[in-house]
Amino acid sequence: MTNIGIKFNPKKFHRSQLKFHIFLTILSIFMALPIIFIFNNAFKPFTELFAYPPRFFVRKPTLENFKLLFNFSAESGIPASRYLFNSIMVTIIVIVLTLLISSSAAFALSKLEFKGKKTFNRINTLALMFVPVAVAIPRFLIIVNLGIFNTYLAHIIPLLAMPIGIFLLKQFIDQLPDELIEAAKIDGASKWRIYLTIILPLIKPPLVTVAILTFQTSWGNVEGSNIFVDREALRTLPFYMNTLVSGSGNIVAGAGMSAVAALIMFVPNLVLFIILQNKVMDSMAHTGIKN
């Protein structure tokens, strides 16, 4: 009778978990199929991509598609490495700036007293519902009027205001005891010192979460390249991948190349998430919505 239902977060395998394992295994295989498919297609030689009947798994893996992609892009004037460089640079800058801006704001909104704090918090919670694509037009006009159309900043600035980042960080900082800050104040520490030496080290888990979310939005973001930039050399990888896929008229002919492209887009995401997922879970647990 005791412990019958207390099966959450178990330490080891028990027969009663079997049904979950069966279901989850089948589902995982199903969910992973397209991803496995991309890995296989990326390494398929030309003959296998066109083979009839179509084959799911690669027989004779080759790096042909990778070479093809880079040769193809070299001929089109702007090498793929340029897009890759743009993407990496934009993503790194966006992550660093987002973390700085969001964490300092979240610290103030959680632990400092000032006029308008409650209102700001409420508006920010409301802004969680914000749908960025819905206001692409005004954003475009604002970007043009700021004079950053066709610059790197047009990629970076629109991604910096992240209500969900503030939200996650603030909820986490709310859980830190006020005594910590009081003690530091008595010792004569300034607010910046408190922020830099006490808060920042303690909020690593939600910072990692925000970093991952920012990476995902920035790395896959096509809005910047589509709307805020029209110079080819300033565009980023996902835009290039999209043109590659839709531009290469025949679906199957470009399949190998686009699989390689998708792989390049996907793998960094996956690796980052696998490495950091424990911290993500930690911080997600503190996602309370309070007004």
Add this chain to the structure above:
Amino acid sequence: MKNRSINRRKSKRKLSNIKESPYIFILPYGVLFVILIVLPVLVAIGLSFTYFNTIEMPKFVGFKNYIDLLTGDSVFLQHGISNTLMYSLIVGPIGYLLAFLLAWMLSQVPHRIRTIYTVIIYSPSITGPIMMSVVWKVIFSGDQTGYLNYWLMKLQLINEPIQWLQSPEHLMPIMIFIGLWGSMGVGFLAMLAGLLNIDKTLYEAAYIDGIRNRWQEVFYITIPSMKPQMLFGAVMAIIGTFNASGMAATLSGGTPPPQYAGWMIVDHANDYGFIRYEMGYASAITVVLLIIVVIFNKISYKLFGDN
């Protein structure tokens, strides 16, 4: 001499006052927030009452855009609104329930294997639109070399290949399928973490109090203990589904897709905004979308919020 040093000290104190002001901490975010979120919404509302072709100055036209949109725009009414609502009302709630169900199952298996399942189940939502165009276009390809057609023909369920991505009646179900496949996003992670952090003693107490089965356990303990994460998941699900755009065009390979199948509100706005340059009209469309999203979020706050 003395005066000057006092002055200097004063200005130093002033500087440190500014440096210590709480406003300095939120200033960067506050500015960006206003420029990128508050202002665009206000501009959109303002522009929605004008005729604006980006070349001439905006001309005030009152409610004309809204009247045209809600009475005369058959593409918007028959396709944009209905597709968006259908997609959101199916992918949103089902994806949400699925996320909870999966998180609940995952919380009941040991840590190491759970990590593996979680990564796999979460991975589709980080692959994004690129994956869609690459994988799904090949799988649903319309000729006999398309994977789905080949398998169905091999199983003798169909006799000749089906034009999956070119026929209006198939495109929408495929979009919903893909939407569900990628719906285990941030909300799912939050729910899983919430589940894992429920105090175990709550369950022990409940068993002493006579809770009998898993259903009671889920409804009386599990869900109430993770309400914040449930709300967060709901908000994320709503935003995720209403954000969908460009899917039909990518899959079918053309804008607009055949007979406007799978045409979303955002597609419609982008069409008027960036192809026809009717910014006023496009803004009216986005305002309507924002209103719809806010309404749906209000409902979820009512359902899952604390008050």
